[in-house]
Amino acid sequence: GAGVSQTPSNKVTEKGKYVELRCDPISGHTALYWYRQSLGQGPEFLIYFQGTGAADDSGLPNDRFFAVRPEGSVSTLKIQRTERGDSAVYLCASSFGGGAHNEQFFGPGTRLTVL
Amino acid sequence: GENVEQHPSTLSVQEGDSAVIKCTYSDSASNYFPWYKQELGKGPQLIIDIRSNVGEKKDQRIAVTLNKTAKHFSLHITETQPEDSAVYFCAARNRNDYKLSFGAGTTVTVRA
Numbered sequence: 001g002a003g004v005s006q007t008p009s010n011k012v013t014e015k016g017k018y019v020e021l022r023c024d025p026i027s028g029h030t031a032l033y034w035y036r037q038s039l040g041q042g043p044e045f046l047i048y049f050q051g052t053g054a055a056d057d058s059g060l061p062n063d064r065f066f067a068v069r070p071e072g073s074v075s076t077l078k079i080q081r082t083e084r085g086d087s088a089v090y091l092c093a094s095s096f097g098g099g100a101h102n103e104q105f106f107g108p109g110t111r112l113t114v115l
Numbered sequence: 116g117e118n119v120e121q122h123p124s125t126l127s128v129q130e131g132d133s134a135v136i137k138c139t140y141s142d143s144a145s146n147y148f149p150w151y152k153q154e155l156g157k158g159p160q161l162i163i164d165i166r167s168n169v170g171e172k173k174d175q176r177i178a179v180t181l182n183k184t185a186k187h188f189s190l191h192i193t194e195t196q197p198e199d200s201a202v203y204f205c206a207a208r209n210r211n212d213y214k215l216s217f218g219a220g221t222t223v224t225v226r227a
Binding site for chain 2: 004031033035040041042043044045048055056059091093095102103104105106107108109
């Protein structure tokens with residue numbers, strides 16, 4: 001079946017602009033996660049959704065970052081007033097449930113470049 | 116929070132030889148340890164995982180071992196093939212949590 005999909009695959013923007021990154025999880029997966037991967041590093045947790053609500057947003061670096069999942073499926077990560085340090089690959093993952101024994105399946109990521 | 120360290124950062128092996136990657140974790144409450152393989156331009160793909168109630172798990176050419184006392188776990192790839200070339204990440208998750216904490220990754224190159 002279809003895996004996690006993310007759009008766009010690449011996004012180039014200028015410093016100060018607003019961007020939206022989209023994630024389509026695997027159908028039926030109630031849990032959704034956003035991670036950020038800087039060059040040469042492992043993914044770092046940003047935010048976790050169980051259904052429509054953000055159960056844990058402790059990884060968001062500051063208030064320029066926000067994410068929504070209004071219908072419990074597709075999620076959008078929103079970044080305001082982008083900075084060059086925001087450049088990274090943004091990964092989305094989903095799992096069947098949010099419990100500690102559920103495998104997380106990752107999408108291909110969106111590579112964000114802030115000029 | 117959890118801190119996961121991974122070694123080595125790069126590993127080059129001759130085709131057919133074995134590759135071993137080691138990770139340590141800091142949170143004694145962690146009970147789930149997945150390994151991901153990431154190819155260029157793609158997202159991480161789960162290749163094997165182990166839970167804290169077992170010490171070893173094997174799947175064809177891939178095996179993972181876990182030492183809870185020492186808080187370290189390892190990935191073993193036997194009979195390496197060129198298609199095993201990729202970046203490998205270990206991760207850990209607290210039993211009461213859902214987010215994964217990743218190591219920095221190991222770039223594995225299999226020489227033909």
